[in-house]
Amino acid sequence: MLDDKFEVQVDEPHGPGVPAAGSILYLDGVSVSFDGFKALNALSLILAPGELRTIVGPNGAGKTTMMDVITGKTRPDEGDVLFDEKVDLTRLDESEIANLGIGRKFQKPTVFEHLSVFENLELALKADRGAFATLMFWLSGEQRDTIDATMARIGLADKSRHLAGALSHGQKQWLEIGMLLMQDQRLLLLDEPVAGMTDSETEATAQLILDLARDGSRSLVVVEHDMEFVRALGAKVTVLHEGSVLAEGTLETIQADSKVIEVYLGR
């Protein structure tokens, strides 16, 4: 479904060569404003294939807006957003971007409440998305096993037939992560995946994310407020502030950075 028309020549602010080369996600000078408020202000960010990245920042720093831009929900006023070196995401809509291999978990868990846990995962399952293909779709034994395995992995094996709307907040978070797993995406964006979870659930989620990052076949961007959780992930941290990158590095470097202390930890 991707034509050449989506492949663009990027301008090269960083000198000669293809700046997005070797990246899975490339944001350059991305700005978004809502009624004069600059939600993103010349944001630039590069993510390598297989990388796990955590993003922190105070409220209003632009974390969710950044995810909206990457997933096609919001169009940037200016800047380049490239996936896999050359696919221009600013020209695609949400479903096209999802089909490219970018999955998203929302800040507020959104699952289909009138469908069962099993059915939620079945909808997310990687398969033909066309109307007629889904009309004639018949779950194979293999696919059923994949769903069962995912349910076991997210700790909902005994809730297969329960309506998603009846799950606890934490369970909904897990179900949504499970839906991302079913989609088998190459880039996962997780917006506050442990919000509302108990300590043990948070720990288990950190473990799951580390498991996902380990084999290097997918890249993950995790937005989180919980510093313990960020520490547990032990990944490179990007600090956003007022719509652009304030600092980048390990958690230790970040926490020692005077600018970060001033705008974030200092509060």
Add this chain to the structure above:
Amino acid sequence: MNAPSLSARLLAADDRRLWLGMAGCAIAFLVVVPMLNLAMPPDSALHMPNYMVTLLGKYLCYATLALAMDLVWGYCGVLSLGHGAFFALGGYAMGMFMMRSIGARGVYGNADLPDFMVFLNWKELPWYWMGFDHFWFAALMALAVPGALAFVFGWLAFRSRITGVYLSIITQAMTYALMLAFFRNEMGFGGNNGLTDFKDILGFPLAEPSTKLGLYMLSALVLGLAFLVARFVVTSKLGRIMMAVRDAESRVRFLGYSPTWVKLFGFTLSAMLAGLAGALYVPQVGIINPSEFSPANSIEIAIWVAVGGRGTLVGAVLGAFAVNGAKTWLTGAAPELWLFLLGALFIAVTLGLPKGLLGLWGQIRRKEKAHA
């Protein structure tokens, strides 16, 4: 698309109660009613008069229409308040065929032109009447015209992400515009009077009780078939995507599905079922005119579905029978009260019975179980 899917899904995915219910309805509508009509002597208390058979036939068409409405409203979350237009278009297609079947038996004895065209002093048949001499063509058009209109209209609306009350309003505008257009004599569909004075259909005189019984039984068969089609759709993965679109449309996009095509499928299929219902309705009532396009008719369809219980299919059928039964009775007993009752019914159902009669039945059963 593997071979066992169709039969396996129709049999496995459903509980036995549903199939017993369908068998029961089939016996009642296709065996008992014809027997009461034909085998019972006219003076017997059990005899079913001919007018009652036609009345039931009308209800069956309404039920098919309600089923179509439920598919798009109850499952896709698209509250179309213009479904009467698709029903009317299907009716006009069949009406045009029956007009052509009149031949030289009209008032003016003109074999080439319907009476109203002779009256308007038209010299030849407009191009869009071509082909309606053939039953197969008219039957095809009864499905294709509503389907094509729904497809184009839906594509424009859904692609622009028009949802909720805005979509309802433009569907009302659509049916209203069609009503005004069909009122015009220049349109060539009989204007104000519409199409009527039909004599026969495929050689069967419409005045004959046996033809009426046949049309009634065909309506019952079509309702059953439409139910199976709708059931197949809503129990498929597509049906679950429809419900997902209904509950959280934007979320569905991030899973890689396009809500536009999901809704477009539901809307187009629904319009074709509505057209089919209209095509069966017109030979039974003997007339089709622009008032069938009136916005109020379309709203009434939504009320049938709401009363029966939307998103259940069975509820839509139930609602169509219940509300139309009440309408027949009340417009006979106290005609001035009907519209008040209809309005009150809608408010009562919206406030007190969001899941309709079917939901009420479920509540009662759960209570009984809890007491037992």
